[in-house]
Amino acid sequence: MLDFMDQIPLAEWTEKATDWIQDKFAFLFEPIKEHFGNFMDFISGEVLTSIPPVLFILIVAVIAFLVSGKKFGLAVFSIVGLWFVYNQGLWEALMSTITLVILASLLSVIIGVPIGILMAKSKIANSIFTPILDFMQTMPAFVYLIPAVAFFGIGMVPGVFASLIFATPPTVRFTNLGIRQVSKDLIEASDSFGATGPQKLFKLELPMAKSTIMAGINQTVMLALSMVVIASMIGAPGLGSQVLSALQRASVGTGFVAGVGIVILAIIIDRITQNMNKGKE
Amino acid sequence: MAVVEAKNLSKIFGKNINQSIKMLDQGISKEEILKKTGNTVGVNRASFSVEEGEIFVIMGLSGSGKSTLVRLINRLIDPSEGSILIDGKELATLDKKALRQVRREKLGMVFQQFALFPHRTILENAAFGLEVQGIDKEERRKRAEESLKLVGLGDYIHQKPGQLSGGMQQRVGLARALANDPKVLLMDEAFSALDPLIRKEMQDELIDLQASMKKTIIFITHDLDEALRIGDRIALMKDGVIVQIGTPEEILMNPANDYVEKFVEDVDRSKILTASHIMKRPETINIEKHGPRAALERMRKEGISSILVVDEKRRLQGYVTADDASEARKKEISSIKEILKTDILRVVPETPMQEIFSMIYDTPVPIAVVEESGRLNGIIVRGAVLAALANDGEVNLDA
Incomplete structure (x- = not known):
């Protein structure tokens, strides 16, 4: 009874669509792959590695000290943790991972915040983007590695692309939520004084929503970090690829060490971004 | 000129507002409209000018x-119908x-x-x-x-x-x-x-x-x-x-x-009523014309124990008591001026009753209500204050 029609060729369609996009938008993908790839290699290979590890550790420690309200806990943890990563010979991998995470997060924020604002302002945008966000968050990450490779080849760029899809939704959702939560009273007050839409947005809504948006950005950064292992499957260098190769060789020890490196980085980034949010209130 | 003027201003919350407006114009009640259309009437044909x-x-x-x-x-809320004029300029249709x-x-x-x-x-x-x-x-x-x-x-x-x-x-x-x-x-x-x-x-x-x-x-x-x-x-x-x-x-x-x-x-x-609302027409004698004998006669006739004294222009001069007047008559004093007392409490007509309330307990004679020019308007007796507070209708509404 259920066989009233043949199998819907969704897989086939998707492949055709991907081929078509790849073909038609090659003029877009190729320069992105090349220039963005070069840019990222430059950041991780030239800029970050040219900073002496000691200096880098000290800078992170100072930032940690300042944002945590001049307490030593986080600063000490940063020094010890980063030294440990260096000690394990993972410094270069760490720099690659940081580049991937920071760029992916930055792009997520640049794309996510405006979309969040749009969703807060327009019912139509809200009903269009909500299912897309659900789709992005629930679709297993491995699935969009395939088109990522198809579009951008292998390496850092498709890694960023995959991280972007996975990590952007929290920023969008929290921005939307933060703006919608601004109390009706305040909106009325700003309207009653004749504020224009942009004035209302920049003088009232975004400042009021800031801590909520920052919580979203914190989530985005953490999700981008959680993507590093998966991204390494398509050739993104960094701590993730260390974990992956340990997995392939069933070598528990090196896998664990690289894993600990990721955890250390996660804790430092998380605490710093959280404290940045708290400190400004 | 009116700065703010509302004419027939209505606001209906809900869908299909035109029908509800028609119902409003037919004088159908808010409850009825809610029942029939599901729309809430916020403001119903309000007109006023400020x-x-x-x-x-x-x-x-x-x-x-x-x-x-x-x-x-x-216009934080857009009106469903009617007009609102600020300084004579229509607001409802502005972009x-x-x-x-x-x-x-x-x-x-x-x-x-x-x-x-x-x-x-x-x-x-x-x-x-x-x-x-x-x-x-x-x-x-x-x-x-x-x-x-x-x-x-x-x-x-x-x-x-x-x-x-x-x-x-x-x-x-x-x-x-x-x-x-x-x-x-x-x-x-x-x-x-x-x-x-x-x-x-x-x-x-x-x-x-x-x-x-x-x-x-x-x-x-x-x-x-x-x-x-x-x-x-x-x-x-x-x-x-x-x-x-x-x-x-x-x-x-x-x-x-x-x-x-x-x-x-x-x-x-007591917060709203003023002296002018509760004062009574006073019994007076004229300081130039009347002597103690006339004063005593008036007091006996009205059944009061003191009487206010005014001059030609009804400006309050003071009061005399019945005791003093009868004493004066015995002593054959002819002028009222010699027995005139001036320690009477005076209030202006706009004095709130709340203030009068506390004054009236300290004085045996009625309180005089005097305009700023000195002209006597009326008197306030204890009974009138209590009556006004009790709201039993004995308030001087014409004041």
């Missing part, structure tokens, strides 16, 4: 539509840009829950209206500071609103609205969130400020005492309809219907 420099109070219980009505005046302009130049608003921007300092809050107009930083700082000084907050300008008490926050709200120097001030339950003592203080200050500013103020409240205290005129609302518009006295003395009457029943009348 004169320049007037405090116009819109008063009603919650759900009466008063907050909706005030938002129709600056967004022109509407913003009117809001910036002519209308200031103060909110019940203050609605201060928590991320801005007091000064930045007060300067908000100027900031959105694009006035340069120095100028808006100067004007905001002046405005804050006006409401007595000159010292707190760099604090955040959260650090201030409710009363002070509302002063900031008031300063923010005044900084633009708007012609019309809309105050939506501006003092309702404050505790009673602070509320009274703010009411007094508003009255003081108004004496020098001469703004046109539309004040929303659910508190009749507040309405009577500050209102030059009061519009009473019920179920979205303006039931009566009048001065506080008119509303108290001649309630338009049972609803208004019920509303004003519980009012503390």
Whole structure:
């Protein structure tokens, strides 16, 4: 009874669509792959590695000290943790991972915040983007590695692309939520004084929503970090690829060490971004 | 000229509004419309006009539509029907840009829950209206500071609103609205969130400020005492309809219907009634014409123990008692001047009854109500004060 029609060729369609996009938008993908790839290699290979590890550790420690309200806990943890990563010979991998995470997060924020604002302002945008966000968050990450490779080849760029899809939704959702939560009273007050839409947005809504948006950005950064292992499957260098190769060789020890490196980085980034949010209130 | 004028202003919340408007015009009630169409009538064909420099109070219980009505005046809510004129200019049909302009130049608003921007300092809050107009930083700082000084907050300008008490926050709200120097001030339950003592203080200050500013103020409240205290005129609302518009006295003395009457029943009348409402026509004798004998005769006839003495122009000179008059008659004193007593309490006709209430216990003779020119208007006896408080109808309504 259920066989009233043949199998819907969704897989086939998707492949055709991907081929078509790849073909038609090659003029877009190729320069992105090349220039963005070069840019990222430059950041991780030239800029970050040219900073002496000691200096880098000290800078992170100072930032940690300042944002945590001049307490030593986080600063000490940063020094010890980063030294440990260096000690394990993972410094270069760490720099690659940081580049991937920071760029992916930055792009997520640049794309996510405006979309969040749009969703807060327009019912139509809200009903269009909500299912897309659900789709992005629930679709297993491995699935969009395939088109990522198809579009951008292998390496850092498709890694960023995959991280972007996975990590952007929290920023969008929290921005939307933060703006919608601004109390009706305040909106009325700003309207009653004749504020224009942009004035209302920049003088009232975004400042009021800031801590909520920052919580979203914190989530985005953490999700981008959680993507590093998966991204390494398509050739993104960094701590993730260390974990992956340990997995392939069933070598528990090196896998664990690289894993600990990721955890250390996660804790430092998380605490710093959280404290940045708290400190400004 | 009327600064704010509403004509047939209605607001219906819901879908398919045209049908509901037709029903309103047919005089179908709010409940009936809700039942038949599912639409809520917020304001039902309200018409009023507010004169320049007037405090116009819109008063009603919650759900009466008063907050909706005030938002129709600056179009925070778009009217479903009717027109609203600010300075003779129609507001209901203005486009967004022109509407913003009117809001910036002519209308200031103060909110019940203050609605201060928590991320801005007091000064930045007060300067908000100027900031959105694009006035340069120095100028808006100067004007905001002046405005804050006006409401007595000159010292707190760099604090955040959260650090201030409710009363002070509302002063900031008031300063923010005044900084633009708007012609019309809309105050939506501006003092309702404050505790009673602070509320009274703010009411007094508003009255003081108004004496020098001469703004046109539309004040929303659910508190009749507040309405009577500050209102030059009061519009009473019920179920979205303006039931009566009048001065506080008119509303108290001649309630338009049972609803208004019920509303004003519980009012503390001692706060509203003045000497002129409760005074009686005095018995007097003329200081030039009459002697002790005539005075005694009049007192006996009226059954009173003292009588007021006036001159040719009815200016109060003092009083004589029956005892003194009969003594004088025995001693054959012919002039009333020799037994005249002048220690009589005097009040002006506008003196609130509350004040009289405390005075009357200390004096055996009636209190004289005297105009500023010295002319005697009437007297107040204890009985009249009590009668007025008891509201048994013996109040002099014509005064």
